[in-house]
Amino acid sequence: MLARLITFLIPSPVASRMPAALAAVAALALILPAHPADAETTREIRWGTSAVGSSGHRALVNLAATLNRELDDFNITVLPMPGAIMTVRGYALEEIDGYYGSDVAFAELAADEHRFEGFRGRMKREPVQSFWAFTMEVGPAIRAADRDTITEWRDLSGRSVFTGPRPWDTRAQLERVLAAVGVEHQYVELDLGIVGSQLKAGVIDAFITYTAGESDVSPWVAEAELVADIAILNPSEEEQAMLREAGFELVSVSPDAFETDVHVDEMLYAPFFYGLHLGMDISEEDMYRILVTIEENAEELAKADAAFTQIARNMPEIQRRGVASAIEDVPVHPGLARYMRERGVWNKAWDARVARAM
Numbered sequence: 001m002l003a004r005l006i007t008f009l010i011p012s013p014v015a016s017r018m019p020a021a022l023a024a025v026a027a028l029a030l031i032l033p034a035h036p037a038d039a040e041t042t043r044e045i046r047w048g049t050s051a052v053g054s055s056g057h058r059a060l061v062n063l064a065a066t067l068n069r070e071l072d073d074f075n076i077t078v079l080p081m082p083g084a085i086m087t088v089r090g091y092a093l094e095e096i097d098g099y100y101g102s103d104v105a106f107a108e109l110a111a112d113e114h115r116f117e118g119f120r121g122r123m124k125r126e127p128v129q130s131f132w133a134f135t136m137e138v139g140p141a142i143r144a145a146d147r148d149t150i151t152e153w154r155d156l157s158g159r160s161v162f163t164g165p166r167p168w169d170t171r172a173q174l175e176r177v178l179a180a181v182g183v184e185h186q187y188v189e190l191d192l193g194i195v196g197s198q199l200k201a202g203v204i205d206a207f208i209t210y211t212a213g214e215s216d217v218s219p220w221v222a223e224a225e226l227v228a229d230i231a232i233l234n235p236s237e238e239e240q241a242m243l244r245e246a247g248f249e250l251v252s253v254s255p256d257a258f259e260t261d262v263h264v265d266e267m268l269y270a271p272f273f274y275g276l277h278l279g280m281d282i283s284e285e286d287m288y289r290i291l292v293t294i295e296e297n298a299e300e301l302a303k304a305d306a307a308f309t310q311i312a313r314n315m316p317e318i319q320r321r322g323v324a325s326a327i328e329d330v331p332v333h334p335g336l337a338r339y340m341r342e343r344g345v346w347n348k349a350w351d352a353r354v355a356r357a358m
Helices: 002-009 020-029 036-041 055-070 084-092 103-111 169-180 192-201 219-227 237-245 284-296 298-304 306-326 334-342 348-353
Strands: 043-049 074-080 098-102 132-143 160-162 206-212 230-232 251-253 267-278
Touching: 043 055, 043 084, 043 267, 055 074, 055 132, 055 206, 055 267, 055 284, 055 298, 055 306, 084 098, 084 103, 098 103, 103 169, 103 267, 103 306, 132 169, 132 192, 132 251, 132 306, 169 206, 169 237, 169 267, 192 206, 192 219, 206 219, 206 267, 267 306, 284 298, 284 306, 284 334, 298 306, 306 334
Parallel strands: 043 074, 043 098, 160 206
Antiparallel strands: 098 267, 132 206, 132 230, 132 267, 251 267
16 A cells, blocks of 8 residues: 555646545555565566656656556556656666657667767666657747748758757757758757747747647647747748658647647647656566556546557557667567567567567
């Protein structure tokens, strides 16, 4: 019981619905010793995610609440960190048990470059792919009043742009696609809570926006759109061709993901894959069981957080696409490989990339 109540220390939809009496009981229980049997049978998992207010933090809070409820032998504690990259580093250094990893981060890790330059020599263990949660789709927004003068991405060259916090994978993805069309902007670093006001005041000319699962915006982006009248800036047709030639995909996302009018009929965003992963200290059987539990509760997760809409629609397909995006960079957890084989989405060419227990 104590292990379950610790979860309420992390902001979650579950905690927000707790009756006052139950909250009081929970608070009392936190100072009482756990039953010896609980301590012997419950596996504690310290699972890192991105900062509070991010899509990754919200997603893991909801996922942890579901898994803690459904799996008696696990207790997950959500650990917000400055960015997803820090969770991958923390796992590789054996500081945490789970991480929030993307195909963008895994590619940099495998190549020992950019945000991971020089890191591989310090690693104590190799990350693996174990659960792909959703895609993230990125694109810039500008002041609505500037739509006549800023009409394509290349118009951001020389301008002040907040592409996101430095450690974030969403920033890395936006920087990659902007560079692919030749944008050389001036990066401005901001606290998330003031992005909308800084755009409105003219301190920046654009900032990153993104959706999770092609359906929901991050909480801090939602706050920014309420402060400033923003317009999504889509790439021009020529820029779209340049992006596809460079190997980047574009997807059409409905502007209904935003609360306000973002002044476009569709948003052309550049997607990448994000996963909430566990490592090889979780057995094949347990990882498989976790994945089946997620699948069985996918509709409930999607109601709590629209980012999970994709796995509610077709979880095996998201796993296939996610694994394909990172198969050359990190191995696959055997529990995920088993799940995918049983659902007919495994590629036999990937057999050699299944991680082996040490």
